[in-house]
Amino acid sequence: MARALLIVLDSVGIGGAEDAAAYGDAGSDTVGHIAEACAEGRGDQPGLRQGPLHLPFMSASGLGLACEASTGRMPPNLAPREAVRGAWGYGVETSNGKDTPSGHWEIAGVPVDFDWGYFPNTVPAFPEKLTNALIERGHLPGILGNKHASGTAIIEEFAVEHLRTGKPICYTSVDSVLQIAAHEEFFGLQRLYDLCRIGRELCDEYKIGRVIARPFQGTPETGFKRTGNRKDFATPPPAATILDTLTEAGHAVVTVGKIGDIFAHRSTGTEVKPNGNDACLSAAIDAMRTLPEGGFVFANLVDFDSEFGHRRDIPGYAAALEAFDRRVPEIEAVLKEGDLVIITADHGNDPSWHGTDHTREHVPILCFGPGVKPGSIGRRESFADIGASVLAHLGVVNPGKGRSWI
The missing domain is CATH 3.30.70.1250 (Phosphopentomutase)
Known part of the structure; x- marks a missing residue:
């Protein structure tokens, strides 16, 4: 059997969705605007980073191509310099809302088809x-x-x-x-x-x-x-997610970061919750080292969103993307024959945008691992295709939403 690692780069969107205007987000583009800012020097910060956005490993996995497919524009310095080594595409959110549960639940096969409640922007805000x-x-x-x-x-x-x-x-x-x-x-x-x-x-x-x-x-x-x-x-998902399906089928599950919280600790297996992107990525890599055949690691890297997106910190966001990119070879080093890695996001949080809130965007889908056929997987009409593909890779029948590209 194969194994799978799914990493959600929290808020790393790649261009406003078709319905972005309904959310006040028409024109938002988290990765694209960060790349443009860095190319223009607006991403420089002494002692932190400077120069064009440098993401060689994700670019080689198709990040720039996914951005171009989403928006029609290739972000500066993200075009692959050689043949793309993995499968790439982008996902369209069908859920109501642009928040963390909506995105993650849809990734896991449960799109949100109801309206969340919201507190009004008044003082007081709460009933x-x-x-x-x-x-x-x-x-x-x-x-x-x-x-x-x-x-x-x-x-x-x-x-x-x-x-x-x-x-x-x-x-x-x-x-x-x-x-x-x-x-x-x-x-x-x-x-x-x-x-x-x-x-x-x-x-x-x-x-x-x-x-x-x-x-x-x-x-x-x-x-x-x-x-x-x-x-x-969090309130629990209203239907069975891929975590429930895998757990019921007897597959090992490890969840890293705030995944356990997002899914109300239901079928979240061994939960590991260190603090920060680097620690969470290290935990995910460590989990892959000992993960049995058929196992699944589901990780969230929240700093992109909480530390830089909401704070509208372009240099900080760019530095965090570059820090993750530098560690992609560490992920590759622990992979075995038959393993699959999917890197994606749950929504956008454009640090060049007005306000401090999430932005309604498409998300990248980058897939690599031994045996993964390079090339485009195209536009995926629901984030649920990600979860469906994980199940297909692990040989488990998908009882829910989404269409696998595998």
Whole structure:
């Protein structure tokens, strides 16, 4: 039997989808705009990176060609310099929304065909019924924030008052989400998680996709910084995903990063959750070293989105892409005959775009491994084709959505 590794580069989109205008994202293009910015010097940052975007291994796997197929434009410096060594194409999202659960669930064979609930961009943002219940059940003196906000900005705004009053900081965005920030030591990490579990239960009534714990540390003198102990409390997928199918068929499953959270820890096998892109990629590579025949590793690299996309940090995003690209040979080095690697994304988060939110984009699909036939797999009409192809590669019948290209 074969093995498979699926890596989601969180938010690495390659051009606005056909329905991007409905989301306010017509013209967005995460990879394309980063490449253009780097070619023009806007991606330079002393001590971090400089010059054109340099992604030789992903370019050789068809990234530039996928971008060109998606948008009609080849991004600067991403054209392959030799024959492409893998299969490449791009995926079109059919799910409602442009958030993490929608993208990942569709990749795993469950497109979101219902409307998520969202909190209005008003102050207060949350229904009084919800906040009153959260305060009562969480034994809180009250809450702070109660509005749409950037996660880093709202911590700076309310951290001192949080320490003075003991009130957690609650905020949201255009995504279907309730985020709760609190000081790891002063408020307590476990207490924050317990509060988010209460919030998860309360948010079900409003069809909110995720409640996210956002712990931070620091003092007024040193400043405040979010830690790596973020935890997402997601509503479970409404139908069986490829994780359920593989688990039921007796295949080994390893999930890395926030995959366990996204799928509500259902059929997520051995969960490994280190902090940061490098640590998550190392964990995925290590898992492949010992993965039995027929096994599946599903990894998410979140820093592209959380650290650089939302913060509209073009140099940081470019540096993160280049750092990942440098490690692609490490992935190849652990592959055995019959192994398949798929690199893709779940949505866009164009750091050159207005606002701080995700962008509705096509995603790249790059496939390589011993025995993978090079060439175009074309436009895939649903992210679910990715999950269907994983199942086909592993010899498991697909009971759900998607069409395999294998």
